[in-house]
Amino acid sequence: MHPEQLVFVGNAREHIGAFGTMDNSKLHLVFPGDQMSLRGALAKSKTFLRNLGFSQDQIGPVELVLAEAVNNIIEHAYSDDVHGVVDVSITCVDGDLLFRIMDDGLPMPGDQAPAGMAHDLNCDVIDLPEGGFGWFLIRELTCDLAYTRTGNRNRLEFRVPLTGRTT
Amino acid sequence: MELTLNDTGDVRIITVADNRIDAAVAIQFKDKMRELTESGPARILLDMTNVEFLDSSGLGAVVAVMKQVGVDRSFELAGLTANVEKVFSLTRMDTVFTIHPDAQAAIGDGLANAS
Numbered sequence: 001m002h003p004e005q006l007v008f009v010g011n012a013r014e015h016i017g018a019f020g021t022m023d024n025s026k027l028h029l030v031f032p033g034d035q036m037s038l039r040g041a042l043a044k045s046k047t048f049l050r051n052l053g054f055s056q057d058q059i060g061p062v063e064l065v066l067a068e069a070v071n072n073i074i075e076h077a078y079s080d081d082v083h084g085v086v087d088v089s090i091t092c093v094d095g096d097l098l099f100r101i102m103d104d105g106l107p108m109p110g111d112q113a114p115a116g117m118a119h120d121l122n123c124d125v126i127d128l129p130e131g132g133f134g135w136f137l138i139r140e141l142t143c144d145l146a147y148t149r150t151g152n153r154n155r156l157e158f159r160v161p162l163t164g165r166t167t
Numbered sequence: 168m169e170l171t172l173n174d175t176g177d178v179r180i181i182t183v184a185d186n187r188i189d190a191a192v193a194i195q196f197k198d199k200m201r202e203l204t205e206s207g208p209a210r211i212l213l214d215m216t217n218v219e220f221l222d223s224s225g226l227g228a229v230v231a232v233m234k235q236v237g238v239d240r241s242f243e244l245a246g247l248t249a250n251v252e253k254v255f256s257l258t259r260m261d262t263v264f265t266i267h268p269d270a271q272a273a274i275g276d277g278l279a280n281a282s
Contacts, residue, residue: 074190
């Protein structure tokens, strides 16, 4: 079977491999939902973008957004008992970077992506927040973010505007 | 998660040898930092020159360290790379921490002149 035609099945360990199609405009990665596999996927993503000619200034925010989005999947959509697969596509169209991240884990709370409100840091040190920054960062660095769920598949799509562009 | 320690004068400089403080190592980082800051000098400087990537887990761990150190001692940062600085500024955590361009500036300036 051609990898692109695989039926995407959560927990389908037999389909897991770090295959990626790196034509000049699209990267498609499927990897296990664990932290070390995520590091590998991030490294591949950075190489893909470097090869397309993006600068470190442009690549940095992409790595961060991908890390935050997939960390959320690993920690919330999946869990310690449930190991799943993460599917990431990065498409470059007319210099814009479009992302699609899919998983077969639990739905997002309230069936919508968190708003990611900023924290009020005007407090004592002892009360400073240690978490809850992830969605704020995702929202800050992306446009056109959309979460949909079909059957038991979560799909998160967004665009990362490139440096100097405001839309 | 590798951290090296150097006490110089009244400052304990802890250097992060790893190039990532991310979800994979945030807890180990926090635990090792607790060990290294339980005792020792009252001024603690975390040298992050080698850290090329910090995500929200890493940020949370750095905040946790500051809380562990407490208000009777100081906990400052040095050598933030561009990616890391961006996470601090986006979250406005750069207003909460004392951040030096590098370890030398931190030692030279002393606490009072830090920005």
